Amino acid sequence: MNELLFEPISSIGEQLRTRAVSSVELVSAALEQIAATDNRLNAFPVVKAEEALASAEAADVELAQGRWRGPLHGLPVGVKDNIAVAGWVTTCGSPILAEHVTDFDAAVVERLRSAGAVVLGKNNMHEWALAGSCIQSVFGSTHNPWNTDHITGGSSGGSAAAVAAGQAFMSIGTDARASIRNPASYCGVVGLKPTHGLVSRFGELPPTSSWYMTLGPIARRVEDVALTMDAIAGYDPRDPSSVAAEHREHAARLDGGVSGLRIAVVTNYFYSDTLPEVAESVRAAAGVLANLGAEVVELEIGMLEHWPLIESSFEGENKGWLLELALERGGEFLHDDIRYRILASAFTNTVDTMRSTRILSMLRHEVQDLMRETDLLLTPTNSTPAYRADARDVAVREGSVDVEAPGGQGRITTRLTVPFNALALPAVSVPCGFSAEGLPIGLQLVGRAFEDDVVLRAARAYEQAGQGYQRPTVVR
Numbered sequence: 001m002n003e004l005l006f007e008p009i010s011s012i013g014e015q016l017r018t019r020a021v022s023s024v025e026l027v028s029a030a031l032e033q034i035a036a037t038d039n040r041l042n043a044f045p046v047v048k049a050e051e052a053l054a055s056a057e058a059a060d061v062e063l064a065q066g067r068w069r070g071p072l073h074g075l076p077v078g079v080k081d082n083i084a085v086a087g088w089v090t091t092c093g094s095p096i097l098a099e100h101v102t103d104f105d106a107a108v109v110e111r112l113r114s115a116g117a118v119v120l121g122k123n124n125m126h127e128w129a130l131a132g133s134c135i136q137s138v139f140g141s142t143h144n145p146w147n148t149d150h151i152t153g154g155s156s157g158g159s160a161a162a163v164a165a166g167q168a169f170m171s172i173g174t175d176a177r178a179s180i181r182n183p184a185s186y187c188g189v190v191g192l193k194p195t196h197g198l199v200s201r202f203g204e205l206p207p208t209s210s211w212y213m214t215l216g217p218i219a220r221r222v223e224d225v226a227l228t229m230d231a232i233a234g235y236d237p238r239d240p241s242s243v244a245a246e247h248r249e250h251a252a253r254l255d256g257g258v259s260g261l262r263i264a265v266v267t268n269y270f271y272s273d274t275l276p277e278v279a280e281s282v283r284a285a286a287g288v289l290a291n292l293g294a295e296v297v298e299l300e301i302g303m304l305e306h307w308p309l310i311e312s313s314f315e316g317e318n319k320g321w322l323l324e325l326a327l328e329r330g331g332e333f334l335h336d337d338i339r340y341r342i343l344a345s346a347f348t349n350t351v352d353t354m355r356s357t358r359i360l361s362m363l364r365h366e367v368q369d370l371m372r373e374t375d376l377l378l379t380p381t382n383s384t385p386a387y388r389a390d391a392r393d394v395a396v397r398e399g400s401v402d403v404e405a406p407g408g409q410g411r412i413t414t415r416l417t418v419p420f421n422a423l424a425l426p427a428v429s430v431p432c433g434f435s436a437e438g439l440p441i442g443l444q445l446v447g448r449a450f451e452d453d454v455v456l457r458a459a460r461a462y463e464q465a466g467q468g469y470q471r472p473t474v475v476r
Helices: 009-017 023-041 049-064 107-114 157-164 181-187 222-232 251-256 276-291 302-314 320-329 336-346 350-370 408-413 418-422 452-464
Strands: 076-080 118-123 170-175 190-193 214-219 262-266 295-299 376-380 393-395 400-402 427-434 440-447
Touching: 009 023, 009 049, 009 222, 023 049, 023 076, 023 118, 023 157, 049 118, 076 107, 076 157, 107 118, 107 222, 118 157, 157 170, 157 181, 157 214, 170 190, 170 222, 181 190, 181 427, 181 440, 190 222, 190 452, 214 222, 222 251, 222 427, 222 452, 251 452, 262 276, 276 295, 276 376, 276 427, 276 440, 276 452, 302 350, 302 418, 350 418, 376 452, 400 408, 427 452, 440 452
Parallel strands: 076 118, 076 170, 262 295, 262 376
Antiparallel strands: 170 214, 190 214, 190 427, 376 440, 393 400, 427 440
C-alpha cells in the first residue's frame, strides 16, 4: 500500500508541483489500491486505467513545463455513476442504463479536467440515487470499509467507500436528501452538500428539475473538500438552477477558527430516533467547538415537527421520469422500493402539494429568522451508525425501525439531512467519533446560503481539534 495515497491534497499537490512525485506514480498506486481492496468494497465498478494513465502522463508533461493548474493537478479522483463522462457508461446504478454511454462530460467533470485532475472511473451508487444504503445497484452492493458486513450509506456510497479506502483522493457525489453526507458519516470521511446552485448540475442524470439536488465533494479532510470546491464551483448557463453568486474562496478562508461564531445545537426533531451514543458524540463535539471560542447555544425549530407532511409530498416531486420508465419497460427492471416511490408520486394530489408548500414556506421563514442571529446549526448526520446490510429491523432510541418497509430506511438514513436540501442550505458531515462497535459517527454543520466557506471553516476547526480522518479496518 502506497502511503502517498493518504496524504492531504495540499501536501501531495505540492509534491506534484515540485515533481517530487509524478502523476503516473500516483495514478498507478491508486489503480493498485483499487485492485487490492475493491474485491471487498465494490466501490469502483468502472475503472478506466488506460485513459487515467494517459491523462497522468499528460499532467506530468505540463508539470515538467512549469504549467501547474492548481492543487488537483495530476491527482486521481472518482465521480459517481450518475455523472456523465464522455465515452463512458453512465448507469445511475440501474440495469435499464447498463449500456448507456454518454457522449459529453458533465460540467463538474469539465471543471475537474480543467484543474488537471485525473478521473479514474465511476463510483458505485444506489439505483437511481433513491435510497441511503448503496445495497441495490446494477453492479452489486458496496460494502463499508470499517466493516464490510455493514452498509456504506448512499446513494453516493461508492464515492465515500473509495475515498475512505485510499482508492482516490476525492470523489464527486450528488445529494438530494443525504446522498453525500450520509455515506460520508457512515464511512468516516467528510462530505459537503453545497448551497443549491453553487455547483453546476449539467450532465447529472437523470436531468430532473429538483431543487433538492446538488453535486459536491467527498474527501478525507475538510481542506481537501475546500480545495475541490474552489475548482468546481461557479456559474454555468447550461444549468437552469445555477446561480451567479459572488465568488468566495473556500480553502483560503479555512483557518479563521470559530471564535465569534454563534453555533446552535438544535434540540428537537433530530433526537427522537437518535441513539444515545450518537447524541453523546454530537454533544461532545458542541463542547469542543465551545472550547475553541464559539458561542454555543441551544434552540428548537418548531416547524420541523411538521416535516413528515412535507416529506410525503416530496415523494411525488419530479418522479415523472420514473413513471415514464415504468410504463415503457413494464416495471420489470424496477425494484420494489422504486415501485413504491412511483405509487407515492401517483397518489400525491394538488391539495397535498399546496399544503406541503405552505408548511415548507413557514419552515423556511422560521430558519431564516433564526439564522439572522445564528451562524451555524449543529445536528447529528444520522440517527445511528451504519447498520448491517442484512438487517431488517434497526435499533433506534426507542424500539426499532423496519428498513424494508416503505419509508423505513429513510427514517434512519435521510431524516436528519433532507430538511436542509429543502431549504437549499450548505451542510457538511464530518467525523465526530465512533460507536461501541467501532463504526464512525458523523456531525452535521449547516450554514446560511452561499456561506459554504463558513461551514467549512467551523468543520476545519473541529477537525484540527483531533476529530479527523482515521484509516478504516480494510486498509490497516
